[in-house]
Amino acid sequence: MSAAHDVSNENDMFDRMPIISPVLSANENSAQSTPKPIDIRHEDEPELSTSSDKQSEIIYNDSEKRRLLPDELPVVECIARARIPTTQGPEIFLHLYSNNVDNKEHLAIVFGEDIRSKSLFRRRPNETQSDRMTRGAYVGKLYPGRTVADKDERSGKEITCDANGELIYPKEEIEQEIKDPTLVRIHSECYTGETAWSARCDCGEQFDEAGRLMGKFGKGCIVYLRQEGRGIGLGEKLKAYNLQDLGADTVQANLLLRHPADKRSFSLATAILIDLNLVNVRLLTNNPDKIIAVEGKNRLVKVIERIPMVPLAWQHKDSGIQSTEVDGYLRTKIERMGHLLQKPINI
Numbered sequence: 001m002s003a004a005h006d007v008s009n010e011n012d013m014f015d016r017m018p019i020i021s022p023v024l025s026a027n028e029n030s031a032q033s034t035p036k037p038i039d040i041r042h043e044d045e046p047e048l049s050t051s052s053d054k055q056s057e058i059i060y061n062d063s064e065k066r067r068l069l070p071d072e073l074p075v076v077e078c079i080a081r082a083r084i085p086t087t088q089g090p091e092i093f094l095h096l097y098s099n100n101v102d103n104k105e106h107l108a109i110v111f112g113e114d115i116r117s118k119s120l121f122r123r124r125p126n127e128t129q130s131d132r133m134t135r136g137a138y139v140g141k142l143y144p145g146r147t148v149a150d151k152d153e154r155s156g157k158e159i160t161c162d163a164n165g166e167l168i169y170p171k172e173e174i175e176q177e178i179k180d181p182t183l184v185r186i187h188s189e190c191y192t193g194e195t196a197w198s199a200r201c202d203c204g205e206q207f208d209e210a211g212r213l214m215g216k217f218g219k220g221c222i223v224y225l226r227q228e229g230r231g232i233g234l235g236e237k238l239k240a241y242n243l244q245d246l247g248a249d250t251v252q253a254n255l256l257l258r259h260p261a262d263k264r265s266f267s268l269a270t271a272i273l274i275d276l277n278l279v280n281v282r283l284l285t286n287n288p289d290k291i292i293a294v295e296g297k298n299r300l301v302k303v304i305e306r307i308p309m310v311p312l313a314w315q316h317k318d319s320g321i322q323s324t325e326v327d328g329y330l331r332t333k334i335e336r337m338g339h340l341l342q343k344p345i346n347i
């Protein structure tokens with residue numbers, strides 16, 4: 001994602017590899033190319049990372065990167081929320097979002113019943129308490145026979161809305177959020193790492209680890225964005241994997257396919273965090289560009305603290321993903337994408 005890597009000194013292997021034929025690359029005219037993933041960036045928003053053209057790469061510093069972010073955030077709306085008991089122990093509240101820039105189902109995986117979505121709890125014309133419970137706009141816990149969404153008789157929890165039907169956050173909750181910022185992870189979809197047991201990347205491990213930490217603290221949020229393959233889509237990521245087997249690294253493979261190293265946008269994540277009133281956060285990441293991107297141009301969300309995501313295999317000899325592929329992937333992230341990680345010498 002970072003533009004800070006130097007493409008003028010590509011390693012030998014990369015120099016010997018031609019840019020992939022337009023027939024295989026993401027050429028709009030090519031009948032054989034996989035469908036282009038929907039670009040969720042705002043129309044003025046630049047790709048955060050390198051251009052796909054090796055020669056014309058522009059290197060941005062942090063304030064330039066922030067300045068280039070869009071002024072306006074997408075509009076998001078939480079459509080439904082439900083409690084999910086998990087096999088890992090803690091219960092989560094899964095929030096499904098719609099938005100005005102794409103038609104994908106982005107999610108917020110929320111640990112803690114008291115993290116509330118403004119758009120979900122907003123009163124809708126003519127809706128009944130039963131409608132509200134069905135959408136998930138209830139406090140406390142549902143139980144057979146419950147009739148009121150806005151108040152849970154068993155726990156004594158209650159919400160209030162203003163005259164326009166907008167949720168009012170209790171003052172103590174706002175003060176608590178400032179004193180004790182919420183743990184947040186922004187996760188981008190990775191079918192291979194989450195579902196197909198891939199040992200090429202650490203995405204699945206990071207997802208599990210974020211959930212474990214949030215379960216332990218009893219509060220947190222994983223924003224799950226549908227931007228597979230750093231935004232290039234699964235089909236293109238599979239081609240990138242083949243190029244990696246042919247010797248390219250994860251950045252080079254994207255460039256060979258005429259994609260930027262990182263095509264993602266995080267403005268939907270910013271909008272979702274604001275909707276959940278999570279505006280002071282402790283962000284689990286090694287990626288400095290993600291911090292800038294999530295905070296957005298006007299810093300409506302503030303990353304108060306960065307919590308590193310150290311691969312488990314680097315923490316304990318016999319745990320985590322043990323594979324040469326993941327080692328190479330992490331090395332590239334450090335060397336070419338500016339990730340804030342240092343492999344311990346004794347592991």
Ligand SMILES: Nc1nc2c(ncn2[C@@H]2O[C@H](COP(=O)(O)OP(=O)(O)OP(=O)(O)O)[C@@H](O)[C@H]2O)c(=O)[nH]1
Nearest residue numbers: 188189190201227228229230237240250285286287
């Ligand atoms: N194009 C491409 N995408 C990959 C590859 N490996 C993983 N991904 C995608 O990378 C994304 C996950 O990146 P993140 O876990 O957010 O990593 P990050 O932004 O680099 O930084 P962290 O927050 O430190 O993890 C997912 O969309 C994956 O599908 C690869 O080799 N090529």
